[in-house]
Amino acid sequence: MNFMKTLQFSMALIAGITCTVAHAADVPYPTKAVRIIVPFAAGGGTDLIARALGQKLSEAWGQQVVIDNRAGGGTLIGSEMVAKGAPDGYTLLLTANPHTTNPALHAKLPYDTVRDFAGITQIAASPLVLTAHPSLPARTVPEVITLAKQRPGQLSYGTSGNGGPQHLAGEMFKFMAGVSMIHVPYRGGAPAIADLLAGQTQLMFGSTFTVIPQHAAGKLRALAVTSPQRSTALPNLPTVAEAALPGYAMTTWYGLFAASATPRAVISKLHADVARALKTPEVIERLKRDGSDVVANEPAVFDAHVRTEIENARRIVKASGMRLD
Numbered sequence: 001m002n003f004m005k006t007l008q009f010s011m012a013l014i015a016g017i018t019c020t021v022a023h024a025a026d027v028p029y030p031t032k033a034v035r036i037i038v039p040f041a042a043g044g045g046t047d048l049i050a051r052a053l054g055q056k057l058s059e060a061w062g063q064q065v066v067i068d069n070r071a072g073g074g075t076l077i078g079s080e081m082v083a084k085g086a087p088d089g090y091t092l093l094l095t096a097n098p099h100t101t102n103p104a105l106h107a108k109l110p111y112d113t114v115r116d117f118a119g120i121t122q123i124a125a126s127p128l129v130l131t132a133h134p135s136l137p138a139r140t141v142p143e144v145i146t147l148a149k150q151r152p153g154q155l156s157y158g159t160s161g162n163g164g165p166q167h168l169a170g171e172m173f174k175f176m177a178g179v180s181m182i183h184v185p186y187r188g189g190a191p192a193i194a195d196l197l198a199g200q201t202q203l204m205f206g207s208t209f210t211v212i213p214q215h216a217a218g219k220l221r222a223l224a225v226t227s228p229q230r231s232t233a234l235p236n237l238p239t240v241a242e243a244a245l246p247g248y249a250m251t252t253w254y255g256l257f258a259a260s261a262t263p264r265a266v267i268s269k270l271h272a273d274v275a276r277a278l279k280t281p282e283v284i285e286r287l288k289r290d291g292s293d294v295v296a297n298e299p300a301v302f303d304a305h306v307r308t309e310i311e312n313a314r315r316i317v318k319a320s321g322m323r324l325d
Contacts, residue, residue: 039078041188045207083111087261127227208291233291
């Protein structure tokens with residue numbers, strides 16, 4: 001009897017999933033242009049991913065996909081636009097780690113990070129790269145730590161903004177190494193690396209997208225990656241953990257969201273189309289070349305990842321004493 005009930009339940013579940021997938025495929029979406037809001041300045045890693053994905057989706061849909069850069073407020077400005085926008089799937093958010101760090105850094109947000117967004121998929125993951133201006137007399141992570149101890153409060157590191165993975169990476173580095181450095185936040189990765197190239201800052205925990213070309217050209221010096229394992233894009237670089245700080249790890253994630261009240265059929269359609277775009281050989285190769293790995297997980301899995309990242313950020317902020325600058 002129990003076996004029959006289990007079998008009937010399983011068949012009903014499979015039928016329900018099949019109907020949902022079929023229904024999602026039949027959703028008349030999109031019938032007009034889709035806007036992807038990127039809460040960072042143009043030219044950074046998140047923006048480059050958005051444009052690569054947007055091009056593929058535009059080709060698949062036969063509709064224009066507009067990338068709308070809304071930098072500022074530590075990603076709060078652009079994120080709020082999606083959280084409070086029409087829940088119809090035509091205004092999406094492509095963001096990164098600040099989305100899950102902000103709840104740990106702000107007593108009050110203009111939205112609820114978990115309640116007001118529906119995850120579509122995690123697009124990719126990649127390490128950051130501890131990078132130095134060539135004029136800095138330090139060629140290894142231990143040498144950076146030694147120099148920072150010799151010059152407390154004199155070395156500066158730029159980031160793509162308050163509360164992002166670059167900021168977390170820098171504050172965790174300071175905490176674990178026992179050094180004092182100045183945090184200089186910018187409105188995106190592009191202006192941050194521009195000032196590093198100009199020698200206005202000495203260090204940066206930069207995205208692989210922006211660091212790799214400058215390192216290859218000899219304009220900046222890449223010292224180590226922040227991921228637990230070495231990067232396939234920069235195999236000769238050690239991890240920060242193996243170079244000097246055991247246990248150190250920070251990985252950047254990029255993900256796509258819609259407003260939480262967006263119909264589930266639209267979310268399913270978006271997920272299927274985005275996953276298909278991400279799994280094309282040219283997108284995989286493009287992201288891999290820039291140091292990122294495609295993820296393309298299910299919406300429920302991505303939502304769970306967001307909740308886990310919020311808790312991780314709270315632990316890091318509390319342990320390091322990190323604050324907004």
